[in-house]
Amino acid sequence: MLKVGIIGLGKMGISHAAIAGAHPDVEMAGVCDTSSFMLNAFKKFTSTETFSDFKEMIKTQHPDAVFVATPTKFHFPIVKYALENNIHVFCEKPFCLKCEEGKALAELADKKKLVNQVGYHNRFIGTFREMKRLLQANVLGELVHFTGEAYGPVVVKEKGGTWRSKREEGGGCLYDYASHVLNLIQEVISRPVKVNGTLLKSIYSHDVEDAVFALMALQNGISGVLSINWSDETYRKMSTSLTVIGKKGKIICDATEIKIYLKEENKREHLEKGWTIRSIAEYAIPVNYYLRGEEYSAQIDNFIDCIKSGKQSTINTFEQAQYTDRVIEMILSEAKRA
Amino acid sequence: MEKVLFGDNQFFAVSHISDERSRAQSIQFKEDSVILKVLESAREAGINTFMCTTHDRIANVCDTMRKNKKQWAKFNIYPCMPYAHKYANAVTELGVLGTIKQYVPGNIFSTFAQGGLAFVSNNYEKLITLLIDAEMKMFKDISTPVIFLQNVLVDMILGLKMNDVFVIYDRYIRERYKAEPGYITMNLPALFDVLASRGIQNPIICSSINKTGFRMSGGKERYEQYLREKEFRPIAMQVLAGGALKPQEAIEYLGNFPRIESVLFGASSKNHIIETKRLIEKHLGR
Numbered sequence: 103m104l105k106v107g108i109i110g111l112g113k114m115g116i117s118h119a120a121i122a123g124a125h126p127d128v129e130m131a132g133v134c135d136t137s138s139f140m141l142n143a144f145k146k147f148t149s150t151e152t153f154s155d156f157k158e159m160i161k162t163q164h165p166d167a168v169f170v171a172t173p174t175k176f177h178f179p180i181v182k183y184a185l186e187n188n189i190h191v192f193c194e195k196p197f198c199l200k201c202e203e204g205k206a207l208a209e210l211a212d213k214k215k216l217v218n219q220v221g222y223h224n225r226f227i228g229t230f231r232e233m234k235r236l237l238q239a240n241v242l243g244e245l246v247h248f249t250g251e252a253y254g255p256v257v258v259k260e261k262g263g264t265w266r267s268k269r270e271e272g273g274g275c276l277y278d279y280a281s282h283v284l285n286l287i288q289e290v291i292s293r294p295v296k297v298n299g300t301l302l303k304s305i306y307s308h309d310v311e312d313a314v315f316a317l318m319a320l321q322n323g324i325s326g327v328l329s330i331n332w333s334d335e336t337y338r339k340m341s342t343s344l345t346v347i348g349k350k351g352k353i354i355c356d357a358t359e360i361k362i363y364l365k366e367e368n369k370r371e372h373l374e375k376g377w378t379i380r381s382i383a384e385y386a387i388p389v390n391y392y393l394r395g396e397e398y399s400a401q402i403d404n405f406i407d408c409i410k411s412g413k414q415s416t417i418n419t420f421e422q423a424q425y426t427d428r429v430i431e432m433i434l435s436e437a438k439r440a
Numbered sequence: 441m442e443k444v445l446f447g448d449n450q451f452f453a454v455s456h457i458s459d460e461r462s463r464a465q466s467i468q469f470k471e472d473s474v475i476l477k478v479l480e481s482a483r484e485a486g487i488n489t490f491m492c493t494t495h496d497r498i499a500n501v502c503d504t505m506r507k508n509k510k511q512w513a514k515f516n517i518y519p520c521m522p523y524a525h526k527y528a529n530a531v532t533e534l535g536v537l538g539t540i541k542q543y544v545p546g547n548i549f550s551t552f553a554q555g556g557l558a559f560v561s562n563n564y565e566k567l568i569t570l571l572i573d574a575e576m577k578m579f580k581d582i583s584t585p586v587i588f589l590q591n592v593l594v595d596m597i598l599g600l601k602m603n604d605v606f607v608i609y610d611r612y613i614r615e616r617y618k619a620e621p622g623y624i625t626m627n628l629p630a631l632f633d634v635l636a637s638r639g640i641q642n643p644i645i646c647s648s649i650n651k652t653g654f655r656m657s658g659g660k661e662r663y664e665q666y667l668r669e670k671e672f673r674p675i676a677m678q679v680l681a682g683g684a685l686k687p688q689e690a691i692e693y694l695g696n697f698p699r700i701e702s703v704l705f706g707a708s709s710k711n712h713i714i715e716t717k718r719l720i721e722k723h724l725g726r
Contacts, residue, residue: 113531120599124630139537146564147602338452338462339525359460383654383682392626392657393595399657 104409105131107165109156109180111140114194114221115171117393121402122169124391128406131163156180160187167217167409170194174272178203185210190217192405196281197423199272201431204424211420217408219401219415220423222285224342224357226397226404228385233344233355234290241368242348248291248326250283254340256332260306267307274310276302276430279340280330285418285426286344292322294429300437305333316433328433357395358382441489441586441644443726444717445518445675446482447706448492451475468708472500481710483515485717491518491646491704493590496526499578506581520588520624521575528592540567543574568605569612576617586644587613588622595627603634610640620644624677629658629666636670646675646704651693654681667697677704687719695723 106128108119115135122128132151133144141152153159160168160183167190170180178198184191185207197220198204211218224230236242256278257267267273287294296319302311313331320326332340343356351364362378389399401418408415451469469475479490479501492498498519505512530539576587589609597605606623613621622644625631635643649667653660655678667674674697679690694700703720707713 112536113528116596116600120596123601124599124627137536143564143602144600147604148600150601336463336466338466339528381683383652383684386654388653388659389657390659391595391599391630392655393599394592 103127103129104167104406105129105163105165107131107156107159107163107168108133109135109159109168109170110172110176110194111135111137111144112171115169116140117398118169118171118192118221118402120393121391121399122406124393125402125406126390127410131165132159134159157183160184160189165189167192167405171221174277175199175270178207181207182210185214185216185218188214188216190405190409192219192221192402193420193423194221195285195423195426196272196277196430197420197427199270199277199427201424201428204420204427208420208424215414217405217415218420219405219408220418220420221401222282222289222418222423222426223395223397223401224282224286225289225417226387226400227357227382228387228396229355229357229360229380229382230286230290230344232360232380232385233346233353236353236362236371237291237346239371241350241362241364241371241373242346242353243350245291245322245324245346245348247347248287248320248324249329249343249345250287250326251329251344252279252283252340252342253331253334253337254279255335255337256340257306257312258333258335260308267310269310274307275312275330275332276310276314276433279332280314280328280433281426281430282342283328283330283344284429285423286342287318287320287326287328288426288429289417289422290344291346292320292324293425294318294432295321297429297432297436298325300433300440302433302437305331307333314433316436318429357397360385441673441675441702442487443702443724444487444720445489445491445702445704446479446487446713447677447704448490448495448498450706450708451478452493452495452497465708472497472504475501476504478708478713482713483512485710485714487713487717488514489516489518491520491588493523494519494521494575494578495523502578502580502582516583516585517579518586518588518622519576519579519584520590521572522590522593524590524592540571543571565608568608569616572609572612572616584617584619586620586622587617588624588644588646591624591626594623594625594631598625598627598631598634603638606635606640607638622646622675626655627657628674629662632666632670632672635672642671642673644673644675644701646677648678648681649674649676649694649697649700650679650681650685650690652681652684654678654684664697667699674700675702675704676700679703679705687716691716691719691723694720698724700724 106122130150134153134156144150144152168184170193298317301315303313305312312333316328345354354361359381367375386396387400389396610621624646628647648655656663
């Protein structure tokens with residue numbers, strides 16, 4: 103049994119606690135938060151040990167792995183402390199607010215040969231995995247253009263309360279919504295290497311942006327558009343999509359389906375000329391315990407499997423996540439320059 | 441419970457298999473009158489139970505039903521609480537406590553005038569019942585013989601092993617609403633075992649049941665074993681496996697499990713409603 107601790111009991115920490123708690127190879131070593139409301143709930147309804155200080159949890163419980171789901175600005179000190187104590191770490195996204203911090207953590211984790219993973223869960227959605235596979239199989243021919251989008255109804259009124267409305271703590275649509283799409287672009291298509299022009303727009307928020315638009319160039323030579331808005335209430339929940347256009351056709355992909363348009367039939371991939379539409383039902387990763395989507399369980403299964411088998415995760419490593427942090431920084435500095 | 445339960449996903453742009461279809465539906469059902477028209481078609485087809493989330497717009501549907509009592513006299517609603525995205529989006533923006541403050545009726549501090557936040561923090565049972573009452577408010581004077589806890593919450597409680605929350609829910613629904621508590625889950629075998637261990641017997645459990653094993657966590661074989669051997673009242677949902685199955689084949693499969701009490705499905709057209717109901721009654725009886 104792996105002993106696991108959860109640090110931070112917000113939306114994602116609770117979700118990780120539930121999924122890890124349901125995993126047959128995991129024993130919950132403790133949960134940690136600064137809110138007595140959440141800790142008392144664990145005390146009342148579970149036998150899990152509760153802590154208000156993560157160092158104390160690590161010192162007394164000796165977990166094999168921790169999940170770090172605090173506000174982003176606390177990721178660096180907590181993850182560093184855990185790695186120094188030889189603990190495998192799953193950290194929420196975005197990884198760190200300063201690139202050099204993320205880079206240092208990635209190097210430390212590699213040096214210590216500890217499993218390290220960041221919660222960019224879209225990578226475990228079957229449709230996006232299929233899109234990556236099809237792009238690698240070159241079904242679109244020479245690539246021409248991409249669009250990465252995410253829309254949803256997070257801030258739809260003028261008010262603001264938590265750390266998410268403070269830029270310095272990692273709030274705002276760029277860190278929260280856009281980071282997911284940047285990471286997908288990076289891992290499914292190619293790494294962004296240049297940002298040419300950025301618009302950060304506040305719609306209802308005072309101190310942070312509610313929408314992000316940018317033109318970007320990728321390592322593989324193609325360029326495209328990033329379009330993100332978390333103040334769009336025409337969406338019931340966060341909706342993320344990637345579109346890639348190539349000389350032989352186009353792929354539009356979101357969490358529910360992948361739509362492929364080809365100018366000519368592709369026999370090897372069994373894709374007809376014209377549109378082929380395939381649903382997530384075909385590609386979903388089977389999981390033993392389901393909460394909110396297969397991807398949330400699949401990413402934790404992957405993390406646990408890597409620890410058990412003593413191999414490194416290849417999906418959502420600290421190195422990949424710190425690169426996404428770098429792209430966020432490119433967008434911020436481009437916005438400042440303009 | 442009736443054999444056929446009418447669902448509401450189509451009304452609220454909930455499509456698990458297509459974001460695009462979601463948007464089309466949200467345009468189609470912009471007006472409450474269009475929702476009511478489809479419900480009337482279901483009622484005319486002989487379906488008298490509407491299983492729906494506690495979405496704000498259901499309040500308007502309930503208003504109409506209260507105004508036209510005679511017409512809707514035999515009609516039941518099975519509420520499913522809470523409408524999770526309302527809370528999930530709020531938690532991202534306001535935090536856990538901020539969300540509770542926003543959704544518990546009145547001012548939570550005046551509700552707990554004596555002790556304020558500290559009191560709330562130690563009275564989870566009271567808080568749970570207040571949140572249930574807030575969700576149930578829209579159904580005043582409407583027949584709600586079964587009241588469900590949504591899968592996001594059921595499965596979260598299950599994963600966190602906060603099993604006493606089920607006991608509190610079960611007791612409160614029976615005592616305060618004189619209704620049968622129901623549970624929606626994506627983890628049927630695990631949930632059944634936990635409920636049984638807490639003395640909740642013969643529970644109503646609504647879960648994905650389909651031939652392809654889609655969203656049947658723990659595996660199709662285990663689901664089938666539980667459907668054959670365990671004592672509970674199963675409701676089948678997601679029977680078309682996210683569109684992978686044709687209705688005929690999908691419902692024929694359900695016929696292998698005679699203990700399935702009801703099938704939940706949603707549709708927008710009268711013909712589709714009549715045809716699906718016919719298929720269900722053919723393979724599962726009336």
